[in-house]
Amino acid sequence: MKKAVIFDLDGTLANTIESLTYCGNRALQKFGLPSFTQEDYKYFVGDGSAVLVRRALTKAGDAELTHYDEVYEEYCRLFAKDCMYQVRPYDGIIPLLEELKKKGIRIAVLSNKPHENSVSVVETLFGKDYFDCIQGQKAGIPKKPDPAGVFEIEEYLGLAPEDFLYVGDTCVDMRTGKSAGLFTVGVLWGFRDRKELEDNHADVIIEKPAELLEFL
Numbered sequence: 720m721k722k723a724v725i726f727d728l729d730g731t732l733a734n735t736i737e738s739l740t741y742c743g744n745r746a747l748q749k750f751g752l753p754s755f756t757q758e759d760y761k762y763f764v765g766d767g768s769a770v771l772v773r774r775a776l777t778k779a780g781d782a783e784l785t786h787y788d789e790v791y792e793e794y795c796r797l798f799a800k801d802c803m804y805q806v807r808p809y810d811g812i813i814p815l816l817e818e819l820k821k822k823g824i825r826i827a828v829l830s831n832k833p834h835e836n837s838v839s840v841v842e843t844l845f846g847k848d849y850f851d852c853i854q855g856q857k858a859g860i861p862k863k864p865d866p867a868g869v870f871e872i873e874e875y876l877g878l879a880p881e882d883f884l885y886v887g888d889t890c891v892d893m894r895t896g897k898s899a900g901l902f903t904v905g906v907l908w909g910f911r912d913r914k915e916l917e918d919n920h921a922d923v924i925i926e927k928p929a930e931l932l933e934f935l
Contacts, residue, residue, distance in 0.1 A: 799836070828855075883901045908926070
């Protein structure tokens with residue numbers, strides 16, 4: 720029996736795509752660059768803000784990233800100011816968290832967002848009662864798909880790899896869970912599609928949050 724679940728934050732627990740799109744487009748527009756749709760941003764996100772900006776600039780025609788420093792700085796400024804813009808939990812997530820708590824399952828979040836932003840988003844959306852560990856990007860800990868963050872959570876909770884499910888919606892999430900030796904669950908309500916999860920060897924793929932309970 721599994722004893723804990725590690726969730727990705729963006730695209731898995733929280734629908735942040737409107738916030739990311741809003742801040743990204745405002746940063747691009749400030750420097751005379753084109754803006755993009757939410758569907759575009761689904762493929763810009765997933766590996767942190769630096770990668771998002773690089774992908775957006777490349778699609779905007781700045782393949783050499785000549786505007787990178789200024790757009791990245793503006794994006795980070797806007798995101799720090801408006802990181803909760805239109806952010807909401809996905810349907811079915813709060814009932815899932817309640818069921819996990821009833822079962823005594825430990826619940827953690829591992830995000831590539833800066834740590835302070837991760838804590839702020841999770842606690843604003845869900846309060847402080849559901850999660851045993853919230854971990855965003857900290858100094859000295861490599862970003863996903865490096866498994867270092869998973870190892871930190873394992874140590875904090877005092878559990879072994881076989882005790883965990885790792886839940887996410889992108890290739891980065893599946894690679895992170897696999898590299899840490901965890902059972903991986905890909906979700907289809909997030910930013911990506913089934914093929915990406917299959918190509919990155921998700922152990923199972925689910926369409927609704929409640930389906931996760933079948934694997935605990």
